[in-house]
Amino acid sequence: MTTVPQTTTSNVQPVSRPQQAGMSKRSRDRFAALIVTGLVLMMLFFWLVPLAYMFLTSVKTLEQMQNGQIIPQSPATFEYEGQEREIFAVPMPDGTTRNLGMYKPGRESSQFIDPANPEAGIIEWEGRWRTLTPAYEVDFQWQNYREAFTAVEFPRLLRNTLAIAIFGIIGTVLSCILVAYGFSRFPIPYKNVLFLILISTIILPRQVTLIPTYAIFARLGWVGTWLPLVVPHFFANAYNVFLLRQYFLTIPREMDEAAMIDGASPPRVLWSVILPQSWPVIIAVCVSHLIFAWNDYFEPLIYLRSKPELVPISVGIQEFNFLYGTRPELLQATSMLALLIPVVVFFLAQRYFMQGVVFSGVEK
Numbered sequence: 179m180t181t182v183p184q185t186t187t188s189n190v191q192p193v194s195r196p197q198q199a200g201m202s203k204r205s206r207d208r209f210a211a212l213i214v215t216g217l218v219l220m221m222l223f224f225w226l227v228p229l230a231y232m233f234l235t236s237v238k239t240l241e242q243m244q245n246g247q248i249i250p251q252s253p254a255t256f257e258y259e260g261q262e263r264e265i266f267a268v269p270m271p272d273g274t275t276r277n278l279g280m281y282k283p284g285r286e287s288s289q290f291i292d293p294a295n296p297e298a299g300i301i302e303w304e305g306r307w308r309t310l311t312p313a314y315e316v317d318f319q320w321q322n323y324r325e326a327f328t329a330v331e332f333p334r335l336l337r338n339t340l341a342i343a344i345f346g347i348i349g350t351v352l353s354c355i356l357v358a359y360g361f362s363r364f365p366i367p368y369k370n371v372l373f374l375i376l377i378s379t380i381i382l383p384r385q386v387t388l389i390p391t392y393a394i395f396a397r398l399g400w401v402g403t404w405l406p407l408v409v410p411h412f413f414a415n416a417y418n419v420f421l422l423r424q425y426f427l428t429i430p431r432e433m434d435e436a437a438m439i440d441g442a443s444p445p446r447v448l449w450s451v452i453l454p455q456s457w458p459v460i461i462a463v464c465v466s467h468l469i470f471a472w473n474d475y476f477e478p479l480i481y482l483r484s485k486p487e488l489v490p491i492s493v494g495i496q497e498f499n500f501l502y503g504t505r506p507e508l509l510q511a512t513s514m515l516a517l518l519i520p521v522v523v524f525f526l527a528q529r530y531f532m533q534g535v536v537f538s539g540v541e542k
Contacts, residue, residue, distance in 0.1 A: 236510035237318040243506065252317035255279075256293040265293060266310040268303055277313045278303075319507065326511040330498045332491075336519075339490040342407050342478075343471035349412035350467045351460060357414045358422030359448050363434065373423075380416045384476070392480065404488065406481045407474075411467070418463045425459040426452060465527050472520050491516050 235243065238250040254265040256279050263279040268290060270276055278290035281300060288307040289300045326332075360366065361373050395406045429452060437447050453460070475492040482489050489497075495512050502508050 232510045232513060236322055236507055236514050237320065238322075238507055239319055240505070240507065242317075242319075250317055250319060251314040254313040254315040258291055258293075258296055263291065265313040266290075266307065267313050268310060269305075280307065283307050322507050322511045323515065326498075326508045327515065329502070329508065330494060330512050330515075332512075332515055334487070335489070335491040335494040338488055338494075339472060339492075342404055342490055343468050345404070345408040346411040346471050347464050347467050349408065350415065350418055351463060353412050353414040354418040354422055354463060355448075355453070355460075357419045358426055359452065361419070362423045362426035363431075363444070363447075376416050377420060378416075388480070395481065401481055402485045402488075403481075407471075407477060418466070421459055421463060422456070425456055429455055461527050465524060468523060469520050472516075 234248065234250065238247065242250050242252070254277070255262045256265060257263070258279060258281070263281065265277050265279050267275050268278045277293065278301060279293050280288065281291045282289040284307070286306065287302060287304045290303055292298050292301060357376075361369060366372065391406075392401075395401055398405075400406050400409075433451050434447050437451050442450065471490075473492060474490070475496065478490050478493050479496075482493065486497075495516055498512055499509055
């Protein structure tokens with residue numbers, strides 16, 4: 179008798195449509211995150227390529243650049259018996275290749291020394307040594323930085339730039355805080371119209387006001403000094419006032435009122451209530467002005483042309499480029515030196531900088 183196999187019902191339950199929709203949504207989110215991450219990495223790569231090229235050029239010799247080397251390399255050598263001996267890639271009878279140092283060249287046979295084990299003695303090799311390929315090693319030319327540091331007089335340029343930047347930061351922070359505090363807390367007549375006029379000055383090119391401003395500073399006798407580069411920052415600027423005002427608006431007014439009930443005056447409210455909560459935006463203003471002062475080339479060139487001992491790093495490096503145009507490795511080394519401090523400052527303060535910029539766009 180034949181038995182008929184009985185079919186068993188599966189315990190696997192079909193996936194419901196809400197579950198399928200949830201899985202599909204998660205897949206789309208992962209795919210979108212993957213696309214965004216890939217785009218960001220690609221943009222970061224293209225942004226870092228010029229910086230990597232600048233660094234690699236700064237640690238090469240002119241000969242290495244002419245040979246088209248991406249990584250700076252030089253023929254490998256080692257010292258033996260008081261002499262520098264060149265290393266070659268020598269094929270051995272067993273089919274391997276060893277890096278050996280030339281001891282005594284010959285026409286049909288040569289003598290080599292193993293740099294890793296000189297005590298092993300002389301190694302005889304049959305063949306023409308001129309057919310051998312020299313061994314290369316990575317050779318960063320760090321002396322380029324030392325030469326550029328001395329030739330460009332970097333300490334003097336750094337002192338001038340820091341002096342201009344620090345005095346400018348003090349003036350910018352003081353003036354912009356006061357103006358932003360007024361726009362964010364006091365009932366000024368036509369306040370919105372005045373603020374709109376202030377913001378509209380952002381699009382005004384500096385070249386438009388250059389001639390009348392230069393004429394005023396020349397009559398005051400300030401040309402040839404740091405005063406034209408420092409004093410204007412004690413009268414605020416629209417960009418930083420906007421950042422500070424927007425951040426001050428996120429601080430609840432109830433805190434001001436509570437301080438006033440305790441007898442605090444408006445300056446006391448600013449000092450004890452507003453400023454302790456505004457460090458992110460204040461640091462953002464300081465960093466942005468430091469970068470502006472570090473990169474400013476046009477105005478120092480105009481006002482300090484007759485005083486080369488007072489020029490900042492932007493003008494000094496440009497003049498160095500004119501003198502050492504045939505030494506690209508020194509030009510890139512000076513650029514890396516000038517880039518070092520702003521990059522370090524930005525990375526140290528980036529958390530506060532991003533908080534200040536992000537929260538300044540949120541109005542409470």
